[in-house]
Amino acid sequence: MSEHAMNFMPSEGFRARAKDVVENPFLRQSFRGAMDFLINKRITQFPNADELETLRTLGEQIRQYNLGKLPSLLVQLEESLTRNGIKVHWAETPDEANAIILGICQKHSAKLMVKGKSMVSEEIELNHACAAVGIEAMESDMGEYIVQLAGEKPSHIIMPAIHKTKEEIARLFHEKVEGVDYTDNVDELIQIGRKVLREKFLVADIGLSGVNFAVAETGTLCLVENEGNGRLSTTAPPVHIAITGIEKIVEKLDHVPPLLSLLTRSATGQNISTYFNMISGPRKADEKDGPTEVHLVLLDNGRTQAYADEQLRKTLQCIRCGACMNHCPVYTRIGGHAYGTTYPGPIGKIISPHMLGLEATATMATASSLCGACGEVCPVKIPIPDLLMRLREESFSAPHANPAMVGQGAGYSGLMTSVWKGWAAVYRSPALYGMVTWLGSRFSWLMPSKQGPWTSVRVPLKPAPKRLRDMLKERQ
Amino acid sequence: MKQPESAASRPRDVYFFATCVVDQFFPGAGMDAITLLEREGIRVHFPEEQTCCGQPAYTSGFPDEARKVAAHQLTLFPNDWPVVVPSGSCAGMMKHHYPTLFAADPVRKAQAEALSARIYELTDFLVNVLNFQPEDKGSDCTVVLHTSCSARREMGVHLTGRKLLGGLGKVTVAQQDHESECCGFGGTFSVKQPEISGAMVEDKVKALKATGAERVVSADCGCLMNILGHAAWKDKQAGLTKPSLPGEHIASFLLRRTSK
Amino acid sequence: MSARDRILAKLNAAPVLPKAAPEIADWYAAHRSAETTAEKSARFRGCIEFAHAEVYAVSNASWPQKLWEVLSAKQLEKLLVAPGTTHGQRAIDVLSESGIACRGYEQKIEDWKEEMFHDIPASLTIARSAIAETGTLVLWPDAHEPRLMSLVPPVHIVLLDASNIHNTFYEAMTAEGWADGLPTNALLISGPSKTADIQVTLAYGAHGPKELIVLLIGDEA
Numbered sequence: 007m008s009e010h011a012m013n014f015m016p017s018e019g020f021r022a023r024a025k026d027v028v029e030n031p032f033l034r035q036s037f038r039g040a041m042d043f044l045i046n047k048r049i050t051q052f053p054n055a056d057e058l059e060t061l062r063t064l065g066e067q068i069r070q071y072n073l074g075k076l077p078s079l080l081v082q083l084e085e086s087l088t089r090n091g092i093k094v095h096w097a098e099t100p101d102e103a104n105a106i107i108l109g110i111c112q113k114h115s116a117k118l119m120v121k122g123k124s125m126v127s128e129e130i131e132l133n134h135a136c137a138a139v140g141i142e143a144m145e146s147d148m149g150e151y152i153v154q155l156a157g158e159k160p161s162h163i164i165m166p167a168i169h170k171t172k173e174e175i176a177r178l179f180h181e182k183v184e185g186v187d188y189t190d191n192v193d194e195l196i197q198i199g200r201k202v203l204r205e206k207f208l209v210a211d212i213g214l215s216g217v218n219f220a221v222a223e224t225g226t227l228c229l230v231e232n233e234g235n236g237r238l239s240t241t242a243p244p245v246h247i248a249i250t251g252i253e254k255i256v257e258k259l260d261h262v263p264p265l266l267s268l269l270t271r272s273a274t275g276q277n278i279s280t281y282f283n284m285i286s287g288p289r290k291a292d293e294k295d296g297p298t299e300v301h302l303v304l305l306d307n308g309r310t311q312a313y314a315d316e317q318l319r320k321t322l323q324c325i326r327c328g329a330c331m332n333h334c335p336v337y338t339r340i341g342g343h344a345y346g347t348t349y350p351g352p353i354g355k356i357i358s359p360h361m362l363g364l365e366a367t368a369t370m371a372t373a374s375s376l377c378g379a380c381g382e383v384c385p386v387k388i389p390i391p392d393l394l395m396r397l398r399e400e401s402f403s404a405p406h407a408n409p410a411m412v413g414q415g416a417g418y419s420g421l422m423t424s425v426w427k428g429w430a431a432v433y434r435s436p437a438l439y440g441m442v443t444w445l446g447s448r449f450s451w452l453m454p455s456k457q458g459p460w461t462s463v464r465v466p467l468k469p470a471p472k473r474l475r476d477m478l479k480e481r482q
Numbered sequence: 483m484k485q486p487e488s489a490a491s492r493p494r495d496v497y498f499f500a501t502c503v504v505d506q507f508f509p510g511a512g513m514d515a516i517t518l519l520e521r522e523g524i525r526v527h528f529p530e531e532q533t534c535c536g537q538p539a540y541t542s543g544f545p546d547e548a549r550k551v552a553a554h555q556l557t558l559f560p561n562d563w564p565v566v567v568p569s570g571s572c573a574g575m576m577k578h579h580y581p582t583l584f585a586a587d588p589v590r591k592a593q594a595e596a597l598s599a600r601i602y603e604l605t606d607f608l609v610n611v612l613n614f615q616p617e618d619k620g621s622d623c624t625v626v627l628h629t630s631c632s633a634r635r636e637m638g639v640h641l642t643g644r645k646l647l648g649g650l651g652k653v654t655v656a657q658q659d660h661e662s663e664c665c666g667f668g669g670t671f672s673v674k675q676p677e678i679s680g681a682m683v684e685d686k687v688k689a690l691k692a693t694g695a696e697r698v699v700s701a702d703c704g705c706l707m708n709i710l711g712h713a714a715w716k717d718k719q720a721g722l723t724k725p726s727l728p729g730e731h732i733a734s735f736l737l738r739r740t741s742k
Numbered sequence: 743m744s745a746r747d748r749i750l751a752k753l754n755a756a757p758v759l760p761k762a763a764p765e766i767a768d769w770y771a772a773h774r775s776a777e778t779t780a781e782k783s784a785r786f787r788g789c790i791e792f793a794h795a796e797v798y799a800v801s802n803a804s805w806p807q808k809l810w811e812v813l814s815a816k817q818l819e820k821l822l823v824a825p826g827t828t829h830g831q832r833a834i835d836v837l838s839e840s841g842i843a844c845r846g847y848e849q850k851i852e853d854w855k856e857e858m859f860h861d862i863p864a865s866l867t868i869a870r871s872a873i874a875e876t877g878t879l880v881l882w883p884d885a886h887e888p889r890l891m892s893l894v895p896p897v898h899i900v901l902l903d904a905s906n907i908h909n910t911f912y913e914a915m916t917a918e919g920w921a922d923g924l925p926t927n928a929l930l931i932s933g934p935s936k937t938a939d940i941q942v943t944l945a946y947g948a949h950g951p952k953e954l955i956v957l958l959i960g961d962e963a
Contacts, residue, residue, distance in 0.1 A: 021677060028681040043942050057773055067764040074761040077753040090926075096746035148948055149939035165939060172941045196937060196945040203949065208859045224924050234893060234935040234950025241889050241927070242855075252749065259921040260766050263912040274938070277789065278876035278911075281950070282930035290926060292885040295851035306745075310752035316759060335664045339681045373675045375668025375682070376541055377631035398543025426539055430547035433502070434554045436531040443506050459676030463683065464711030465718065467507065474500050474509035478516075478528055 016346030016362065017369035023344040024373070033169065037341050040168050044332040047275025048383070065268045066387040068261045069323035076313065079222045079255050080304065086225025090287040092300045100130035103305050107132060107214070107247055110301055111141055114245055116211035120203070122229065122236035123147035124216030125163050125326065126249045126305055129348045129361065132214070144210070146203050146235040148196060155182045161342030163349060164273050164328040169341050203235065213239035213297065217250035218325070219265060220302070222257050225286055227302065230269060232280040240285060246297040248285075252304050253313075253322040265325055268385035273327040308360035308412075315410045317396055321356050323386045328353075330380035330390060336373055345370060352380035356393045359400075364413030368401035440475075447473050492612065495525045497565040499555070501572040501703070502534035504731075508703045511731030515568045515604055518737050522612050526566075529558040535567075537575040540583065542670045549583050556580070556593045564611070565597065568604040568733060569702050570633025577601040578636055603633060605642040605701045605732060616740040618650035625735070626656040626695035628686070628709060630702035631664050643701050643732055650739050656693035660685070667708035683712040691727050698729035706731065770912050774875070782874035782907040783960060789877025793933030794946055795954040805901060805957045806836035812899065812955055813842050813864065820845055822858075822865035822895055826886035829868050829901055847888055858890060864897035869956075871906040873914055873930070879956070880914060881929040889927050898951035900931075904960040 027033050052058040072079060084094045097103035111119065119141055121127060133154070136143035145154040149166035152175055153159060160166030167175070176190040179198055186198055215236055219228040227248050229236045240246045256262060270276045289296035312318045331337040331351025342350035347358040347367065355374065359367045371394050380390040402422065405415030432438045446469040457466050472480075496519060504512040516526045535555060540548035555576070559565050567573035580594035608614035627643050634640035640662075647655045666672065666682025673679075687709060690698050700706050706729055713727040720726075743751070777785070787797050800808045813821060821837060824830035825846035834844045845862060867887050869879040879900055883889040892898050908914040911930070915921070920928070935950030946952055 025677040028677050040942050060769060064764055064769050071761045071764055074759050077750050096749055098745045098748055102745055148937045167939055175940055192940045192943040193945050195940055196948055200949055204859060208855060224921060226924055233937045233948035237893050238949055259915060260912060264766060278878055278932045280933050280936055284924060284928040286924040287926040293888060294847060295888040295890045296926060306749045310749060313753055314756040316757055335682055336678055339678050373678060375664045375666060375671045377664035378635035382635050395541055395543060399545055402543040426544040426547045430550045433533045433551040436533060439533040446506060459673040462676050463680040463715055465714040469506045470509050472509060474505045474512035477509050477513050
């Protein structure tokens, strides 16, 4: 979609990629339309402001309570899952996670893996790792399937192909799927996908999925979905591998209903998803279907860094509903690909620095007007604007010992720091402020007509000829 | 009809914290706000030493610099009077972020908390403290109201501006598309990400103009600087000499409508 | 040190920030009032029909007849059933006389996976219970009525006793004591399979059943 290729330094090409989308009226309109649709769907699910507010508070409490006990809950989850016959693996890095998954595949001489929707598998670039050893990793969520056919990445965590029109998808299917005539009828397109993928589910050796909630007390992996591909991925193949970040854990089963309700209502404006799949073990001896092996990979990938800091820990409250991106005026203008990270939008801006380091991601924290729309809709009340300000501080402050984050100080500039120090020197001193603003008002005609990026779409700023304090004095 | 307020709930004195933007760029709006308050029988005190709330540095990731500037403002309001601020975002900074900013300094934190409780955004103060309901003396007109994100989400005073305009009998308030969406200002955001900020203000100005309203009013001069700055730039591009979207601070509009 | 030990060591080194346990029961008590069976039944029906499921009110005596009518109307000539269950057996008894073949799920899936994916147009299962506020069926597949029955056939028919409808998901799991033991796979199903992944246009029958039919057993019918 862009000549500004994505790379491992999402910060670097960010402005250029954003500009490409901003200057494309067609893409602008299509993102706006899709986000409006999701915003309006969400509104219909929360007719009662009090119910919404108290439920968000409850969601926040549930997430914070469970994060507060995270290390012991992980151990409890491991015990429960093991008791249920689910094998638990731990991975600190994407490479470790890929090695674990490929190891399981190779033990079973797997050739084909079908994948339910999993953002964590995107995070570790599992498809590349599979391809490198000759295993076909096939996305089965319709949006993910489309994106994979096109050789792209998801542009939204809930709606992966939201950047594509049905006509583009029609051409894609016609070109890439054998024996398919051009049709831009959405029902027909979905049936084409269904037919192709059913054959894959039938013969796949491995099914891979993410996890929405992992319940420690019962040893249960919960999956939320509408299409049935998640259920097929976790039920039809002989082996199921689930992968999740270490933060997706709840202690009690009864923590699930409020979070599920917040998740589906916030994400797509559904009171519940079509399927809620709770997996507590592989097939038992007397059962006739289901995988004979179930594995769970618990991934760190920077989450422990966020966990170590009281404020940054709130990042981990996220339940991945995507409402923050749906309501973000920046995401709406530039779409998901411009970010260059697995997770786009407001949540991407605050979680990606822990995964990729601030050096690679710091620019993104500046790409926010701090309007607060994300924090306002977040179903678990993550203070996203505050976290963005914190990330700005971590990035711009001079490098120091024992930083809270990898890449702290990456955006440090002696010049910028001096500018702000100078600003503070003026504004903390009434005398200096008085002198500088007096000069500004008297010599406003000296203000340049070009004021950097400000005047790219605005007229120059000009101080008024008299300040308010001057007017008040004259009045006396 | 104006309801008489009891003297007890109606303060005799208030402080006025103008904000640096109003002081330097929109002094007329500051004067009009002060005049409005005085017309309500309130003595308005303008501490001469005031400068800026510190928000520009705070939101840019320089809390130390913000703290130095904010610490200076903390000392300016010794009496227990309300502090009225003609800007949602600066009021939000003083009300909601000062206590956090000084979290590590118990003395200043206590000062910040005490001040926080006395901070009022102007329209909130007019509606909820003064029950401001003067007679509309202007002729029929249609305006459109832009509410800043801070006023809406941080201060929760998005209804007060609408209520003030609704009290003017001959003023129709038009409804713009995507009303609650940010105008794209965001302080240093507008120069750090000019393409995105530019796209946001472009859409905002289009939506405001599409209402056909004769002017835009707002209680935040930061947004006005951005919105009017872009509208004027567009006019210049199109060779227009008369502004296609004039605008002003809500205090100026209210004063004009309710003065003889 | 293993990855496990390193991760746990990092988490254990982090500040301990204990938080009070969430008051979940209180929230539901304050926001969800109890309802009669009739109210719950009506709400369940409204919600699941909104999600494009078909619902038929039946009685315990009449459901096999309705099952036959539905299959006939849709010209479905084969039904996957669970012979080890009472309802499965009843379906076999009634349908065998009417020209609709009943296929029992009797082998391990490996022995007939192709047939399951290509030659089974419809299935019948029972719902353990249901949830009124979201129009949700609760299924606990087991050795007799395995997981794929409710997933692979394009038409899924479900028997539900109206007296088993709970107000909320929370009520269902607490009243039924789920935390004391869950099956290998528990399912909430709230309509036929669907997707909005192409231009946010809703389309049914993405990967799971294209049609979901509920035979709602109540007093009337």
